[in-house]
Amino acid sequence: MQSKTKEFNPILEVNNLFASTENLPILKGVSISVKPGEIHAIMGRNGCGKSTLSKIIAGHPSYTITKGEIKFTGQDIQSLEPEERAQSGIFLGFQYPIEIPGVSNLEFLRVATNARRKFLKKEELDTFDFEDLVKEKLDLVKMDSAFLSRSINQGFSGGEKKRNEILQMALLEPKIAILDETDSGLDIDALRVVASGIKKISNEKTGIILITHYQRLLDEIKPDYVHVMSDGQIIKTGESDLALELEKHGYEWTDNFSKKQ
């Protein structure tokens, strides 16, 4: 399969990755390579390892890599803390964004944005400058500024939480964004708002991995590649029409690929 951006080196390379949690193997040899401007979709049944892959790339401390490597802009990131990965441009949009009562959303966003800006050797923003920036980004996801004064995700509806994730992505301007089931729990209108936000943020320098179960997100954001995961492995990779086939036949169709392997 030819990359549409073969002139660029990959932003993210996952090579033959094996990982476990509490001695339970979850990833069993995953490989994926994402170049700037590419959109990849990862699909698969519940429990096949999609979310685990995203968390491991982001540096979740509960998982142990037992074999293989993850390279980000050519560097092995296994020894990096989650915050170092985030500051250098890896963004994970959570399937279930965490509620943190008592911590102001605005202050959290400001500290996070400044951590990224510091890494990029940009000037850190004071409260006033940050408010100007965040209000501009709020428009991308059609969020009301009232959300900023609330605690992080506390009392947010499912759709509001996902919009807040995309707002964070817009502020942090990552090199690679892994969006874990960003479409789950969204009604059609909210899905369009979120998808439109993602499209506006993404550019030729950003790589995106969409983890999803449904074609409806991929109708809004057309992927360059679709990967099917099963039991901790990528069992098939194709172009966007692979998602349509999956939608048509269901995951049982993919069992044949596993058996052939």
Added chain:
Amino acid sequence: MQIIEEIKKNELVKNPSEIQKICLEKLKLNPLPNIKSELWRHSNKSKFLSFLDYSHTKKESKVNFPYDNASQNVIRFTIGENSSINLKEENYSIRKLKDSEIFDYIKKNISDFDQTDHWSDLLNHCLSSKNNILGLNISGNKIPPIEILSASSYNSFNAKTLILFFEKNCEANLLQINLGDKNSSLCQSTYLCLEENTSVNHGVVSYGKNKSNLLNSLNVIQKAKSEYSLSSLHFKFNYARFEIRINQLDGDAETNIKGIQITKNEDQIATYTKMQFNGPNGILEQINKSLADDKSHSVFEGAIVVPKIAQKTDASQLSRNLLLSKHAKIDTKPQLEIIADDVKCKHGATISQLNKEELFYMRSRGLTLEEASKLQLSSYFQEIISCIPVSKDRWDLLDKLLKEA
């Protein structure tokens, strides 16, 4: 233990007052608290003895407020500073209680005190001289915030007493600050009496320095239709006890208690509360939080007493605790003693650590582990601290102190 030896030998106070005589008599047979009793069994013996280790002094060096005192419209008193107090404004008045009023009130109270339940108050009244007792009668509303400072002096044991009467229909915001100097012990007893229809928002902020000790006793009487809110913060003490006793005298009153204690190093801080309902339709909302780090020890014991007369009581008590180190220790025991059969009472306790998923979420956005932990801790404090009636410039100080804590 010099103080205890002097109690035994009847040498603690020369020319004791009548109150001091009564209290000394109650302590003479058993000068130390019963360490097997529920109220004292968690008390670290060596730390408690270090509390008693300093020699008692009536005199003290001048206490400086820990912040600029000119910037706010605040009425401020320092226990131990002799000043005549008689404020009469259009909407309110504050006057110093007469010696006879103070004497009558304390005498009436101590007659019921037993050695186990009120050891702290009995010790206080043995030692608290006339100069170190502040009594105020407060009435009216639109009263500027009242701040009352109590402090110990370096290398000393100080006993201070505060008595506040809130007249009918009074509305007041009160901030009580207890400061422990280096190598010192402060024994603070406070009495609040809320008449009918009063509303008092009471903040207690207690913090010490190196090797400070505190014995802080608070006795509140609430009459019908009164509302009492207490928000407290205790931190930076080698050893501290906060004893809260609230009595809804006739029921039909509302009590709200929010407290937090922060222990580090090898500190021990304990909070004991006893909420007594003596009439129907009483309401209590209580939450006590603790945060224990290093090798420290945090204790909470709370009792809600609902006798038969207190039907339709609605009370809840929650103890939430955060354990930050595997060497730290937390003991918590919320308890209900209910005789009345038509009541709604609930209690609960949790002990947890910093939420790892919350930390990962923040770290995945670029915050360091330290920044994420601080934000999480600050959110943990927030629920309590935001209720303390502290003005903006005091907030800055409190914020600074909490960052050091």
